[in-house]
Structures are given as C-alpha cells and as structure tokens.
Amino acid sequence: MSLDMxxxxxxxxxxxxxxxxxxxxPSPTGYMHVGNLRTALYxxxxxxxxxxxxxxxxxxxxxxxxxxxxxxxxxxxxxxxxLDHDEGPDVGGPVAPYIQSERRDTYGKYARxxxxxxxxxxxxxxxxxxxxxxxFQKAADPCRELSPAQAxxxxxxxxxxxxxxxIPREGTTTFHDAIFGDITVENKTLDDQVLIxxxxxxxxxxxxxxxxHLMGITHVVRGSEYLxxxxxxxxxxxxxxxxxxxYVHCSPVMRDGQNKMSKRHGDPSYxxxxxxxxxxxxxxxxxxxxxxxxxxxxxxxxVFSLEELARAFDLEGMSKSxxxxxxxxxxxxxxxxxxxxxxxxxARAAEPYIRQTVRNGELPVEKIAELxxxxxxxxxxxxxxxxxxxxxxxxxxxxxxxxxxxCTPEVAKEMLSAAVVVLGAxxxxxxxxxxxxxxxxxxxxxxxxxxxxxxVRIAAAGKAVTPGGAVEICWILGKxxxxxxxxxxxxxxx
RNA sequence: GGCCCGGUGGUCAAGCGGUUAAGACUCCGCCCUUUCACGGCGGCAACACGGGUUCGAGUCCCGUCCGGGUCACCA
Numbered sequence: 001m002s003l004d005m006x007x008x009x010x011x012x013x014x015x016x017x018x019x020x021x022x023x024x025x026p027s028p029t030g031y032m033h034v035g036n037l038r039t040a041l042y043x044x045x046x047x048x049x050x051x052x053x054x055x056x057x058x059x060x061x062x063x064x065x066x067x068x069x070x071x072x073x074x075x076x077x078x079x080x081x082x083l084d085h086d087e088g089p090d091v092g093g094p095v096a097p098y099i100q101s102e103r104r105d106t107y108g109k110y111a112r113x114x115x116x117x118x119x120x121x122x123x124x125x126x127x128x129x130x131x132x133x134x135x136f137q138k139a140a141d142p143c144r145e146l147s148p149a150q151a152x153x154x155x156x157x158x159x160x161x162x163x164x165x166x167i168p169r170e171g172t173t174t175f176h177d178a179i180f181g182d183i184t185v186e187n188k189t190l191d192d193q194v195l196i197x198x199x200x201x202x203x204x205x206x207x208x209x210x211x212x213h214l215m216g217i218t219h220v221v222r223g224s225e226y227l228x229x230x231x232x233x234x235x236x237x238x239x240x241x242x243x244x245x246x247y248v249h250c251s252p253v254m255r256d257g258q259n260k261m262s263k264r265h266g267d268p269s270y271x272x273x274x275x276x277x278x279x280x281x282x283x284x285x286x287x288x289x290x291x292x293x294x295x296x297x298x299x300x301x302x303v304f305s306l307e308e309l310a311r312a313f314d315l316e317g318m319s320k321s322x323x324x325x326x327x328x329x330x331x332x333x334x335x336x337x338x339x340x341x342x343x344x345x346x347a348r349a350a351e352p353y354i355r356q357t358v359r360n361g362e363l364p365v366e367k368i369a370e371l372x373x374x375x376x377x378x379x380x381x382x383x384x385x386x387x388x389x390x391x392x393x394x395x396x397x398x399x400x401x402x403x404x405x406x407c408t409p410e411v412a413k414e415m416l417s418a419a420v421v422v423l424g425a426x427x428x429x430x431x432x433x434x435x436x437x438x439x440x441x442x443x444x445x446x447x448x449x450x451x452x453x454x455x456v457r458i459a460a461a462g463k464a465v466t467p468g469g470a471v472e473i474c475w476i477l478g479k480x481x482x483x484x485x486x487x488x489x490x491x492x493x494x
Numbered sequence: 495g496g497c498c499c500g501g502u503g504g505u506c507a508a509g510c511g512g513u514u515a516a517g518a519c520u521c522c523g524c525c526c527u528u529u530c531a532c533g534g535c536g537g538c539a540a541c542a543c544g545g546g547u548u549c550g551a552g553u554c555c556c557g558u559c560c561g562g563g564u565c566a567c568c569a
C-alpha cells in the first residue's frame with residue numbers, strides 16, 4: 001500500500017498562516033459545563049485580543065457517546081454569550097470540514113504516514129481488560145517489534161488492529177506551556193497510546209493533533225487534565241515534522257477543594273445558571289475572573305464587558321491553580337449587572353417575573369420595576385417580593401410592633417385611624433401628595449415619620465419587608481385599595 | 495504506587511528580593527433612611543511547615559505535608 005503524498009501536500013497548502021488562530025473543540029454532551037464555557041471564553045479572548053480567528057470544531061469521535069441535539073446546545077450557548085466563531089461547521093471555512101466524524105479518512109491517512117515514518121505501528125493485541133490493582137507496570141507490546149511486512153500481511157488478512165504511537169524508550173521530552181512553563185518528562189513514563197481505534201476512528205489525542213495542525217491552530221487551549229499527555233503530542237508533532245503550537249492549559253473550575261464541577265454532582269451548567277436567574281453577561285464576567293485576573297493599573301478592576309475583556313486579556317494573568325466556583329460571588333456580579341441596566345431595560349427584563357404574581361393589569365409595572373432594581377440580585381426572586389400587590393396576605397397584628405419606629409398595636413391603631421382620614425381627603429393620588437400628606441400628619445401628631453409610616457406600610461402590604469416604602473406602595477395600590485387595606489388593618493387591631 | 499502540576503484570609507485574587515501583604519465576595523458594626531435594599535464609612539480574617547541562599551524571602555533553592563491531574567481502543 002503506497003501513500004498518496006500529493007494528498008498531504010494539498011492539505012498542507014490549505015493551512016492559513018500568519019495570524020493567531022484558536023479553536024474551541026467541545027465534544028457534544030448536551031450541556032455546557034461552567035469549566036467548558038470558561039475555556040471557550042479564554043480561547044475566544046486569545047483570538048480576539050490578537051485580532052485573530054476563532055474556530056469552532058466538533059469532536060465527536062466517540063461513537064458510543066453521541067447525544068441527539070447536543071451540538072445545538074453548543075451553537076446556542078456560544079451565540080448567547082456572543083462568542084462568535086469565524087469558522088465552523090455551520091459557517092464553513094478554508095479548512096472544512098469542522099466536524100471530526102467527517103474527517104475520518106484524513107486521520108487514517110496521517111496515521112499511516114506516521115507508521116511509514118517509524119513513529120507508529122499496527123497493534124493486533126486483544127483489547128486490554130482492566131488491569132489488576134497495583135499492576136502499574138506496562139507490559140511491552142509485542143506488535144511494536146513486528147516488521148512492516150509482517151504487519152502489512154496481517155492487515156491485508158483482515159485482522160482487526162489499532163494503530164499505536166511508537167514512543168522512544170530512552171531520553172526525555174520537554175514541552176512548553178504558556179501558563180506552566182517548561183515541563184520535562186522521561187519518555188519511559190509515556191505509553192504507546194492508541195491513535196486509531198479498532199473502529200477506524202481516531203482517538204481524541206490523535207485527532208486533536210491532526211486537526212490543530214491542519215487547521216493552522218496557533219494556540220491550543222484546553223483543560224489541564226491534558227497536561228500529562230502533552231509530551232506525547234509533542235512527539236507526534238515532531239514525528240510529522242510539524243511546528244508545535246503554543247499550549248495553554250487551563251486549571252479546572254472546582255466545586256470545592258476536592259472535586260471538579262460536574263453535572264454528576266449536581267453542579268450547575270451554564271443552562272442551569274440561566275434558569276436560576278443569572279444574566280449571561282454576569283456569568284461570563286465572573287467566570288473570566290475565575291482563573292484570570294488583570295494586572296498593572298487595572299489589577300483591582302472586576303467589572304468587564306466582553307469587549308473590555310478582549311482588550312485586557314493576557315496569558316500572563318492566568319492562574320496555575322484550580323479555582324473554586326462561588327455562587328455568592330456570581331450572585332454579586334449578577335446584582336451589579338442588574339443595577340447597571342437602564343431603568344427601561346430592567347423593566348423589560350423584570351416584567352415577566354413581576355407578572356407571575358402581579359396579574360392586576362391596572363398596576364404600574366414600570367414603577368414596581370423601579371423599586372425592584374436595587375433590591376434584587378436575581379430576577380427569579382422578584383415574584384415573591386411583589387406578591388402582596390395583587391392580594392393582601394394574611395398577616396399577624398404583631399407585625400405592627402416595631403421598636404425602632406416606636407410603633408405598637410395601640411400606636412398603630414391611632415396612626416391608621418388618622419391616616420385613613422387624611423388620605424381619604426387626597427384629591428390627586430400622586431406620590432408627592434401622599435408623601436406631603438403623611439409627613440404633614442406625622443408632624444401634626446408630633447411623632448417621627450417612621451411611627452406613622454410603619455403601620456401604614458404594614459397595613460398596605462401585609463408583610464414586614466417590602467420593596468419600597470409606605471408612600472410608594474400606597475401610590476401603586478391606588479387610593480381605593482389603599483384605604484380598603486388600611487381599614488382592614490384597623491379592624492385587625494380592634 | 496510512578497510521573498506531572500499546584501499551595502497568599504472561608505472564597506476569587508494582587509504581589510515578581512525591601513509593601514503597614516492590595517482589591518473583591520462573604521460575615522460583623524456604624525451612617526443614610528419610611529421596612530428592606532442601594533449607597534457611604536469602618537472592622538474580623540492569609541503568605542501550609544521545616545531547612546537553606548541573602549544584609550533582607552510570600553517572592554529564589556531543597557525537603558516535608560496537603561491537594562489536584564494522569565497512567566482508556568473517553569474526551
């Protein structure tokens with residue numbers, strides 16, 4: 001069997017050169033891990049920071065793990081996060097196809113090229129079963145010593161085989177990582193990993209090297225779990241005589257000191273976080289800082305838009321150690337983003353949540369939203385905060401007691417009786433008028449504002465904690481409903 | 495177990511041989527105030543340990559301990 005050298009030349013000729021090119025290469029699992037999302041973000045940032053190209057590649061070489069509709073989740077998430085790709089399965093590009101299962105032939109050809117060059121060999125051994133405990137020593141593979149002719153004969157005879165990388169027995173291999181620096185390992189600690197599986201599909205490790213090279217990837221960004229296989233990648237690149245890309249290994253996002261974030265442990269994916277009421281921008285901002293931090297004169301800065309991140313991002317700022325995901329801090333970022341929205345945008349975003357419990361179409365949603373903006377950290381906490389507008393909750397007369405406001409049930413009774421009278425006389429139900437009326441009443445009765453406002457608010461809302469004060473709540477409720485509720489409060493006190 | 499990597503407050507982190515060891519989240523206190531928030535001010539809290547090198551070490555070297563990764567025909 002002879003190799004078609006022209007094929008390799010053509011493939012080589014297609015590789016774009018001269019610009020930074022990065023790729024996000026997820027395998028379609030059906031959801032986006034937080035760690036995955038962060039890797040995608042960093043990969044995108046490296047490309048955008050350098051004015052380079054960001055590529056999406058789907059790694060679906062594991063036939064047994066294909067999940068229906070899983071690639072859609074990837075497209076949807078990237079689009080939502082505004083991590084736009086310049087090349088990919090959906091938009092095409094100069095080095096298509098961008099789905100590994102469609103590149104199957106390519107891997108086989110390159111594997112044979114590597115065999116030809118003496119850096120790989122056919123292996124006909126039975127699939128290794130789970131080794132015994134403590135048996136860490138690898139047995140030497142007899143197939144490694146087969147002559148090319150012997151191997152070819154068995155292949156031709158239809159014997160099933162895999163292709164393995166031929167790792168040198170002696171010496172050391174050193175590779176460089178942009179974050180971790182130079183790492184040297186002894187070759188004898190490396191195993192002859194499988195390159196082409198029995199089913200003809202490449203392993204992740206092999207497909208990655210081939211694709212990264214053929215797609216002209218300059219910065220290989222991936223999780224640090226691949227750090228220990230990096231020497232083998234280097235040997236592969238060297239075996240082909242290819243230039244080695246810049247490795248960027250990112251430390252994992254942890255759920256606690258011991259475990260990585262994982263769906264299995266019930267840790268939230270990007271989709272889950274969205275469902276919990278987190279904003280995409282806040283998630284991205286938080287996640288960016290979980291493993292990267294700005295330096296120099298912006299070292300103290302935490303709030304970054306995507307564009308600002310792209311400008312500020314640098315490999316130097318990346319952390320070597322794992323980072324624990326902290327929901328409290330994410331929540332803080334979410335609150336920050338919620339507050340920085342324009343009142344109009346916030347009202348638009350909040351309205352569906354307000355409507356969940358406020359169904360009365362008469363009530364001014366914009367005003368309710370205005371009260372909510374500084375008072376919620378997540379949109380999802382809105383419904384229970386505003387439920388009292390529609391229906392006055394059952395509440396205990398004990399709520400009228402408040403030490404700081406100098407209010408007791410007796411005082412409340414007095415305040416409410418007076419308030420019903422003066423509020424009943426208000427002609428134009430505006431916030432200003434309500435405010436003046438009530439503060440005027442407090443002054444006339446020789447009590448501090450709080451002593452009057454407390455019972456009014458309690459009677460109007462029926463709960464101890466409300467968004468907004470007495471004046472605002474009364475105004476939103478309208479005159480009739482306010483008076484009705486205040487009278488109800490009075491009854492409760494009798 | 496071998497190999498590789500890491501270790502600054504509870505968490506994210508700055509620090510690059512000389513600092514009172516930043517900042518943020520959380521928590522606590524105070525101010526503001528019409529509840530709660532927002533905002534403002536203040537506070538608690540850290541260089542894993544032991545040896546070196548150096549006039550001087552969180553910063554450099556070695557060891558110990560702890561944690562993680564990897565040792566798949568999964569990615």
